Amino acid sequence: MFSWDLLANAVVAGLLLGGFYAAVSLGISLIFGLLDIANIAQPAFVILGAYAAYVMNSSFGLDPILTGLLFTPLFYALGVVVYRVYYGSFERRGEESLRGLVFFFGLLFIIEVSLSLKFGVDYRLVQTAYTSRSIDLGGVGIAFRYLVPCVVGVAMTLALYLFLGRTFYGRAIMAVSQDQSALRLMGANPVQIKTIAFGVGIAAASLSGALLISIAPVIPSTDRDYIGRMFAITVLGGMGSIGGTLVAAVILGVAESLMSTFSGPSWSLAVSFGILLLALAVRPAGLFGR
């Protein structure tokens, strides 16, 4: 069944999917990769972002991506509150490893159940004019439903990369991930810096949730489909490497797409995680890890 046409389409579809995967993984890359906080509730925040986009679209006709942007300050504030609770209850006491994990597990279920109680378990999705279109470029089909999230995902990656590399707070976040004591000696408060970083990570979930509901219908438990992928991308890219997250997301996206096209879609996830295991065996720190 091989043809160059199918191959080209599979690669392009994989690249677009990778851009979207990068968008949903950036938050966890920042929080888990840089701050070393195992926030497994991150996918639930993404779903929360998806529902925010759904409500604003169904009630006021607001574009989902615009909603995602508008809600980032709210999600940032939510992230600040969550980190403060986590820090006060676990990290400050040095009990973050296991109890912190349980805390985020609990948070994940609280968000899921709250969404179920409020919205029920009916599938919700947002259909926009631009995501219904697709174009054909020399036999290669490009669905806007994936192109738009990919472009936004790459833009988010670039923005976060520049924020971390070019701004004072960004550099402070990089520093806090490397040596908190040294940062304290420079006169910066590591807890404050981590609070900001955590808030930025949760704020990213607002936008990535909006992208998610533009692609596929969601129910409160959809977050579980993404936990594995998000952590796998973060680890494969290298802990704390924002550029690495994008590369890893594209690798997984292209691998899934190629398997779905040529071999058997059933194997797509197994091959993706096989790549992760292989890469970690050769390079335990991940592709761009230090």
Place this chain on the structure above:
Amino acid sequence: MALVGADAEYPQTALVGARELVKRLGFKTVYDRTYPPSTVDYTPIVRAIKATNPDVVFVASYPPDSVGMLRASHEVGLQPKMMGGGMVGLQFTTVMASMGQMLNGIVNYDYWVPEPTMMFPGIKEFFKEYQPRAAKEGVDTLGYYLPPYAYAAMQVLAQAVETTKGLDQQKIADYIRANEFGTIVGKIRFGKNGEWAKGRTLMVQYQKVQGTDVEQFRGPGKKPVLYPEELKSGNIVYPYSAALK
């Protein structure tokens, strides 16, 4: 024939049945694969199906993949002669409203649709009670898919309890096995294996759906019943491409 479905219980069972029928009818299978339920992008799968040029695409899917497959088939331009089969979710009001005219041409299973042949005694009164409450509770506002059968199941039980004049489970079960019941979804009689004595899953085709207004699905005409014969309310638009126009 192209057979595709999710790696999950219902789709796998439906695919087993589909394969048996394909074999019995002597059709040629050109694609037979499954995908993980957590698949995000269905375009590579649909493109691979399109490359095999099937006449019929049978899809056994759950709601997210039904939506994903349908959207991808429109993005890729997959136009077999017939498509659908066992796509769960396309019956939900929210999904119908979101998919709109993308649904046109899909031949799919269903349980109850607002066609003249389905207007059994009590069904109108049921919806008169159900729909305002559903809107308040935020659940499926039309409620055509499963709620009538949930109510009918209770009608069967109620009739059995009233006739046997008690709650003896053995007597109730024996009565249910041996008798016919009048319900809002028509007369129901169970066969020896516990299934319906005569299977009555509907096959319907989405036709003339325009835009995303929910109200268009409230009355007849958008999902005529093609099968079974005694409930038939419309004819199939064939091939699939003709129904898309």
